[in-house]
Amino acid sequence: MEYLATIGVLIAIYVILSSSYDLIIGYGGLSTVAHPIFFAIGAYTAGLLAIHSSLPAPLNVILGGMAAMVASVLLAASALRVSGDYLLIASLGFQLGLLQLIKNLDFTGGPGGLTAIPGTVTGAARTPFFLVVSGLLAVATVLGIRAIVTGPYGRAITAMRDEELAFTALGRDATSMKIVIFAIGCGIAGTAGGVYAYYFQYISPDQFEVLQSAAILTMVVLGGMGTTFGPVVGAILLLAIPRAITFLNLPPSIMAPTQGIIFTVLVLLFLFLRPAGIVGLSRKTL
Amino acid sequence: MTAVLRTEDLCKRFGGIVVSDSVNLTIDRGEILGLIGPNGAGKTSLFNLISGVLRPDSGSIYLNGEAIDAAALYRRARLGIARTWQNMLLFRTMTVLENLLIAPRSYPGESILRVAFARAAVREAERHARDRAMTTLARMGLEQTASEMVVDLPFGQQKLIGLARTLMNDGPVLLLDEPMAGVEGAAYETMQRVVREEAEAGRAVCVVEHNVSFIRDLCSRAVFMANGKILQDGTVAELIASSALTELYFGV
Ligand SMILES: Nc1ncnc2c1ncn2[C@@H]1O[C@H](COP(=O)(O)OP(=O)(O)OP(=O)(O)O)[C@@H](O)[C@H]1O
Ligand SMILES: [Mg+2]
Numbered sequence: 261m262e263y264l265a266t267i268g269v270l271i272a273i274y275v276i277l278s279s280s281y282d283l284i285i286g287y288g289g290l291s292t293v294a295h296p297i298f299f300a301i302g303a304y305t306a307g308l309l310a311i312h313s314s315l316p317a318p319l320n321v322i323l324g325g326m327a328a329m330v331a332s333v334l335l336a337a338s339a340l341r342v343s344g345d346y347l348l349i350a351s352l353g354f355q356l357g358l359l360q361l362i363k364n365l366d367f368t369g370g371p372g373g374l375t376a377i378p379g380t381v382t383g384a385a386r387t388p389f390f391l392v393v394s395g396l397l398a399v400a401t402v403l404g405i406r407a408i409v410t411g412p413y414g415r416a417i418t419a420m421r422d423e424e425l426a427f428t429a430l431g432r433d434a435t436s437m438k439i440v441i442f443a444i445g446c447g448i449a450g451t452a453g454g455v456y457a458y459y460f461q462y463i464s465p466d467q468f469e470v471l472q473s474a475a476i477l478t479m480v481v482l483g484g485m486g487t488t489f490g491p492v493v494g495a496i497l498l499l500a501i502p503r504a505i506t507f508l509n510l511p512p513s514i515m516a517p518t519q520g521i522i523f524t525v526l527v528l529l530f531l532f533l534r535p536a537g538i539v540g541l542s543r544k545t546l
Numbered sequence: 547m548t549a550v551l552r553t554e555d556l557c558k559r560f561g562g563i564v565v566s567d568s569v570n571l572t573i574d575r576g577e578i579l580g581l582i583g584p585n586g587a588g589k590t591s592l593f594n595l596i597s598g599v600l601r602p603d604s605g606s607i608y609l610n611g612e613a614i615d616a617a618a619l620y621r622r623a624r625l626g627i628a629r630t631w632q633n634m635l636l637f638r639t640m641t642v643l644e645n646l647l648i649a650p651r652s653y654p655g656e657s658i659l660r661v662a663f664a665r666a667a668v669r670e671a672e673r674h675a676r677d678r679a680m681t682t683l684a685r686m687g688l689e690q691t692a693s694e695m696v697v698d699l700p701f702g703q704q705k706l707i708g709l710a711r712t713l714m715n716d717g718p719v720l721l722l723d724e725p726m727a728g729v730e731g732a733a734y735e736t737m738q739r740v741v742r743e744e745a746e747a748g749r750a751v752c753v754v755e756h757n758v759s760f761i762r763d764l765c766s767r768a769v770f771m772a773n774g775k776i777l778q779d780g781t782v783a784e785l786i787a788s789s790a791l792t793e794l795y796f797g798v
Binding site: 408411412413415416418419422423425426427428429430431432433434436437440444 | 597598599619620621623624629631635636637638639640644645647648649650651652653654655656658661668672711712714715
């Protein structure tokens, strides 16, 4: 039961991560691999505040999200000044550099990470509590992003992605819009990081490696990039199905590779059958 | 009378290619200025310099007497420099109406804060834009295409939508890059009429066009450009009569 609940919390957190990543790359058309580090900024900020301050937990989680948002604005504003393509390089540098820093600083716990983060809620209510909180946050994220990508703002996002030069020449400030989209997506990732830190009470740098963005990207692409529910479906499938076989009680030597194989087969299968993702519309053939 | 738009010694080169060689151009209120010249003459580049897609190496651009050199591309559009594109650059995944709705000089919907906290103002702007868009489409006889995907329309209508989108900007300057290329029949007539109406309404219009009869029908004045240089400025009849230009361009 505890195991299932943990998967539930993980799924909710990855729904938040993949949806916010989709907002940035799928809707915003921005290239970044730094999503794990903004997740980390939120996790470390909330974790450190939980350990060293007496601020209430919800505030710490929000501050974690805001820290990620501020960092993302600084990154995007300086990178986009150079060019849109530069953001990819800058995000890679930021991801690798900051994680390296976290691994080498004392107050972040170095490679060992932060341990003994206060749990806020204890006892039997703890797991259901986090399941509900993370679930509500996931729903709020999906609905919030849905609101952003529809209506007048969503129309602007679509036009910018379709034809940025014409969009800008019509008087639209594409650079500011990109910074805002990036900041919202990264702020959401940071908030998810805060919840993650409080739930697991332990965070370490290896949970936020650059390869995490490949995992999140896979969820987005598999489910359907640039769709509201694609990342949700992708996150659920890629987290739940490989874990489902743990109930078969296979020996670990068979279990681990089997999970890897299932993951890979799943991805390949869907990419062939539905290149636009499970939720994505099948593109009109030209 | 001061020109609505004036360039002063505008220079731009790409490596060895000079696309703009001390260009001095004026466009007056209510006039349709023809800009002609061979392929690669620098006509589109001149539009790019004026609208802010390109930065000149030297020289200045004045809108109603004020220098706009420091203004970025999107700011110049807001100041009222509206342009079309040789290859249209329509928003391909959007409907005709959506293509137009995104295009007014002021679009509060591009600010997430205003969308969230100034809903009434955004709604009002939307309604205003919708009215203007439908009126513009109706002028072109295209109101029934409003909810169609723009890529599903025939080429000539797409060109008209490109113009209609630009006309959502109600500013003083209109730069049209080969509006007639590939356009024939009814769309041709419509294009001609609408461009004329815009000038009559007081806009300063400049048209790049290889179609000489279009230039002859619409423009009282035209400039001839080659290798980034304005070689002649006069009436269309004078330009066509010039033997040097005939050789260079009209290819006779
Ligand atoms: N961004 C750029 N970088 C390098 N060279 C460029 C660039 N833009 C234009 N050129 C070159 O500048 C010259 C002028 O191009 P431009 O598009 O302004 O010509 P044009 O008069 O519009 O021609 P056409 O009638 O074919 O549209 C061409 O030789 C073109 O290759
Ligand atoms: Mg051209």
